Amino acid sequence: MNLLDVIEDRHGKKSTLITSQIPVEDWYDIIGEKTIADAVLDRIVHQALRVELFGDSLRKNKK
Structure with missing residues (x-):
């Protein structure tokens, strides 16, 4: 299971807490695709x- 699977499974149904030291604007580079x-x-x-x-x-x- 990857991050997209987790997010899609929980989207609109349950709360999800995500913490990161990386600014959101840099997530595209980290995720890659x-x-x-x-x-x-x-x-x-x-x-x-x-x-x-x-x-x-x-x-x-x-x-």
Whole structure:
């Protein structure tokens, strides 16, 4: 099962949480095939509630 299969199976039926450190605008390059990227992003991005976090890391420096 690949990402497109998971998204198609859940689209319009169930919530899906996706996290990434890669900006959405770079997903086309990561997915590779334009047709698959269009299908995945059409189902994910257009109905998504996006939360983008900015700022310095809150992890403690281990020095």
